[in-house]
């Protein structure tokens with residue numbers, strides 16, 4: 001491991017790494033005997049003084065054993081007027097260890113002060129969990145970084161696009177989200193292979209693994225596919241809306257969703273290894289089981305993509321024109337297209353849909 005800062009270090013590169021990530025460590029010292037280092041969530045917002053970006057960290061009272069003004073980090077910031085934020089990649093694969101830290105003048109932003117409301121909006125936008133927290137009546141820590149530094153064990157610049165994701169199951173399950181707007185940047189082939197490998201570990205009827213994946217990297221092929229599918233889209237949209245402009249807008253939107261992401265993955269049902277039964281009931285159940293198993297494979301795929309710092313969406317469009325897709329892509333006719341997964345780097349954090357209380361989901365516990 002070299003101890004050199006990687007190429008591209010410096011404030012702008014460091015902030016590009018820090019901004020999309022979700023967890024960091026806030027380090028302060030000054031008023032208290034010991035330095036204070038606390039895990040935190042944060043948002044990056046444009047600076048009020050037009051000199052770059054600022055970092056804001058909430059200090060809501062929830063679950064705090066001392067009033068916010070007695071917290072070591074608040075006392076330190078008030079005493080020293082400076083703070084540091086560090087993000088890091090911690091993994092047993094030491095070749096992938098990396099950290100980035102930014103530091104600079106810091107202060108406490110009081111409720112009602114200029115920028116307080118915008119900071120809360122940015123925090124809530126990034127972390128839907130904050131929707132139910134009373135941030136309005138609590139101060140915030142605001143850092144104006146003027147130094148940034150990155151380090152990676154490999155010596156490669158830390159990829160600012162790949163958001164480092166937590167590795168515990170609960171965080172991955174809750175963090176996975178359906179992304180509908182992507183940046184066009186390419187994604188590593190390995191991440192797609194890892195996701196398809198993860199899909200392969202899903203439960204399946206008799207272990208038949210009745211799913212096949214088609215990886216569509218070529219944007220030309222996807223544009224052709226979108227063109228072929230647009231007839232179906234127009235016909236279906238005409239049933240919902242009489243407004244031709246609205247129909248064209250939505251067709252264009254669907255086309256973008258197929259073409260813009262780095263990769264589009266098509267999930268197909270494959271019944272070539274399905275068990276054959278003489279009676280229609282068991283034959284139908286076998287096909288249903290394969291479809292259920294597609295959901296399990298899809299979830300493994302999506303969780304792996306998310307854990308790798310990428311995002312994916314789910315589009316049911318193939319269900320409405322499977323033969324057209326097989327024909328346009330020249331696929332084996334035994335493949336039954338079921339879903340598209342656009343994969344890439346999220347253009348922005350999507351809005352999440354609220355979840356039902358588990359009590360509502362348990363129909364009976366007998």
Ligand SMILES: Cc1cc2nc3c(=O)[nH]c(=O)nc-3n(C[C@H](O)[C@H](O)[C@H](O)COP(=O)(O)O)c2cc1C
Pocket residue numbers: 176177178179180313314315316317351352353
């Ligand atoms: C079978 C299935 C089909 C879906 N089809 C679409 C779709 O066509 N377009 C879309 O935007 N999202 C689609 N979704 C994604 C859901 O809208 C999304 O999972 C849901 O709103 C929950 O949001 P989350 O995935 O961010 O947690 C589909 C999800 C499933 C399971």
